[in-house]
Amino acid sequence: MTQSRKRALQYASVINTATAALLLCIFPVAMLAQTSGAVSPAQKNSTPAVAPAPKAAKKIKLPTGSARRRAIKLYLTAGKLYLNAQFEEALADYEQAAKLDPGNADYQGAVEVARSHAVTALIQQAAKDHFAGNASGATAALERAQALDPKNPEVTEHLYELADDAARAEPAPLYAQTAGALGEAPPLLAASGVRSFHLHTDQHQLIDQVFKGFGVTALIDSSVLDQRTRLDIDEADFATAARALGLVTDTFYVPLDSHRVVVARDTRENRREFTRQEMETVYLSGLSSEELTETGNLARNVFGIQQVATDASASTLTLHAAPGTLDDFNAQMRELLQGRDQVMLDMRIIQVAHTSDRNTGLQPPQSISAFNVYAEEESILNANQSLVNEIISSGLASPGDTLAILGILLASGQVSSSLFSNGLALFGGGLTQSALSPGPATFTFNLNTSDSRALDDIQLRLGDNEAGTIKEGTKYPIQTATYGSASSGLPNIPGLTGAGASGSLSSLLSAAASAVPEIPMIQYQDLGLTLKVTPKVLRSDEVALTVDMTIDALSGSFVNGNPILNNQAFSGVVTLKEGETAELVSQLNKSESRAISGSPGLSEIPGMNDITDKDLQKSYSTLLIVMTPHIVRATQSAGHTPAMIVEKSEMTP
Numbered sequence: 001m002t003q004s005r006k007r008a009l010q011y012a013s014v015i016n017t018a019t020a021a022l023l024l025c026i027f028p029v030a031m032l033a034q035t036s037g038a039v040s041p042a043q044k045n046s047t048p049a050v051a052p053a054p055k056a057a058k059k060i061k062l063p064t065g066s067a068r069r070r071a072i073k074l075y076l077t078a079g080k081l082y083l084n085a086q087f088e089e090a091l092a093d094y095e096q097a098a099k100l101d102p103g104n105a106d107y108q109g110a111v112e113v114a115r116s117h118a119v120t121a122l123i124q125q126a127a128k129d130h131f132a133g134n135a136s137g138a139t140a141a142l143e144r145a146q147a148l149d150p151k152n153p154e155v156t157e158h159l160y161e162l163a164d165d166a167a168r169a170e171p172a173p174l175y176a177q178t179a180g181a182l183g184e185a186p187p188l189l190a191a192s193g194v195r196s197f198h199l200h201t202d203q204h205q206l207i208d209q210v211f212k213g214f215g216v217t218a219l220i221d222s223s224v225l226d227q228r229t230r231l232d233i234d235e236a237d238f239a240t241a242a243r244a245l246g247l248v249t250d251t252f253y254v255p256l257d258s259h260r261v262v263v264a265r266d267t268r269e270n271r272r273e274f275t276r277q278e279m280e281t282v283y284l285s286g287l288s289s290e291e292l293t294e295t296g297n298l299a300r301n302v303f304g305i306q307q308v309a310t311d312a313s314a315s316t317l318t319l320h321a322a323p324g325t326l327d328d329f330n331a332q333m334r335e336l337l338q339g340r341d342q343v344m345l346d347m348r349i350i351q352v353a354h355t356s357d358r359n360t361g362l363q364p365p366q367s368i369s370a371f372n373v374y375a376e377e378e379s380i381l382n383a384n385q386s387l388v389n390e391i392i393s394s395g396l397a398s399p400g401d402t403l404a405i406l407g408i409l410l411a412s413g414q415v416s417s418s419l420f421s422n423g424l425a426l427f428g429g430g431l432t433q434s435a436l437s438p439g440p441a442t443f444t445f446n447l448n449t450s451d452s453r454a455l456d457d458i459q460l461r462l463g464d465n466e467a468g469t470i471k472e473g474t475k476y477p478i479q480t481a482t483y484g485s486a487s488s489g490l491p492n493i494p495g496l497t498g499a500g501a502s503g504s505l506s507s508l509l510s511a512a513a514s515a516v517p518e519i520p521m522i523q524y525q526d527l528g529l530t531l532k533v534t535p536k537v538l539r540s541d542e543v544a545l546t547v548d549m550t551i552d553a554l555s556g557s558f559v560n561g562n563p564i565l566n567n568q569a570f571s572g573v574v575t576l577k578e579g580e581t582a583e584l585v586s587q588l589n590k591s592e593s594r595a596i597s598g599s600p601g602l603s604e605i606p607g608m609n610d611i612t613d614k615d616l617q618k619s620y621s622t623l624l625i626v627m628t629p630h631i632v633r634a635t636q637s638a639g640h641t642p643a644m645i646v647e648k649s650e651m652t653p
Helices: 003-012 017-026 041-045 065-083 087-100 105-131 135-148 153-169 203-213 238-249 268-274 289-301 323-338 373-383 385-393 402-412 504-514
Strands: 195-202 217-220 228-236 251-255 260-265 278-283 307-311 316-321 342-363 368-372 425-427 434-438 442-463 468-484 518-537 542-559 562-577 582-597 613-633
Touching: 065 087, 065 105, 087 105, 105 135, 105 153, 135 153, 195 203, 203 217, 203 228, 203 238, 203 251, 203 260, 228 238, 238 251, 251 268, 260 268, 278 323, 289 307, 289 316, 289 323, 316 323, 342 468, 342 518, 342 582, 373 385, 373 402, 385 402, 442 468, 442 518, 442 613, 468 562, 518 613, 542 582, 542 613, 562 582
Parallel strands: 217 260
Antiparallel strands: 195 228, 251 260, 278 316, 307 316, 342 442, 342 613, 368 434, 425 434, 468 518, 518 542, 542 562, 582 613
């Protein structure tokens, strides 16, 4: 055995047996079975079984004995760290061991395994931080994982997801251009410089010569008048000359491409026909149907857009107009919507239910039975004559000892009687001896109680005077009607409606015709809470909340098969400062019942009814709604301001 092999075995013997066995399951520790650098004399003299490597291949430098021992120590230490889930520390030790002994394949494999587990642990930590809302922690964990394994696609994908979440979290303007146009009209490339025109001719020639003077071809519409017109202008550029031409000829032009225009008479119909129109759909979420209608009227009456279509269900406004008009409309709407107040409404809906059933006290016997002792004994003995004969034959009792026989029957359990279970009170004698047997007495000490609490935390971001609705509960199906085929008549088909060739068809048809299905008509009714809140920001920075609350529940009774609903409704307005809280409390149900079980007269005596059996049942359910408004956008104060400011001061002499 070589010297290095002995030293390796000495270091391996120090490790705990269980740890070494687990390490062998994770990493094949081949270093304990071979020495990476030592070669036996037999190997030196033996002929290699394969061809030697090319001379150009780089030979691995064999480590020294101390380096190999140091590598083994690091390898074993890293194994312990790996078992303790300290993957990054284990990775550092594995990499250092691989540098000390680069020829050992086990070290390289351990490096890759530890790197994979370290990256996986960092990805899991990043996911936990992301769900907890710690974006900085998630980013730091992923960046550390990327530093350990730069080419890991999973780490890159998680970094992209964090970037997408950050981009979606950026606030967007209320009125933003979400889509671009299909394409803009090409600009008219008229010649630069100035020109002078002194023309007196018909309008067609006049228009043609002015545009040709700037290198533009004019296509003249038939609506242009064919009359003589004078144009005298000196040192004018294209825009000035075109404007003067339009004034003297009462025309306008529309560019077709970079070097051609169409010229028509300036009328409303021609403007609508020749001016390039664009269609735009404006999404105005949050506006009510009335506000959407007013916006459409604004587009028609102020901006002159005639083709306006409103869709209240989708909260959209579709416009057809010239590009410049649409730009003006968008600019105005952007200013209007950006100047609208917004309120963040924090709401907590708490439901508390309590049920209690308390039953305590003593219930005395409610009945007393009187009977003749002799007659009852004879009845029991006659009913169990076979058992009596067995008792006598076995010698347990003599034939005339009726009391002993009766006691044996009752003690054996073969015979039972309710008259003897609660004790007896004897009176009289002989054949007339009688007994009184009271009923059972019951002592109760029982308490059943239950409490339940439900909490919902909701946030609503609403615009000024925008309604928000919250519904909590279930939908209950109510059958309102049924419908089916009014008649079972079928067309006359031989062999089908009649007997035909087979008599069985007739019975089959009659069975099918009599089975007319009835289809129910179902209406789903909302049960539970329906809460509608509308905030209004006042000029004093207070918020007025208009609250409409409805609670629907089943009453438990029916009319013609339809359930009767219990309804509670509340409407009101509350004015709060920002950050103040309003509480709305509703008693959903409350009931209390009390039952006393005792003896007449005795249980009615004051003080005695407390020791008799008393069953007290209580139940109640309470709904608590907590609302706190926060003004997240306060653009301007509402109300009126003075038309002018007058400063008052005392006059000095």
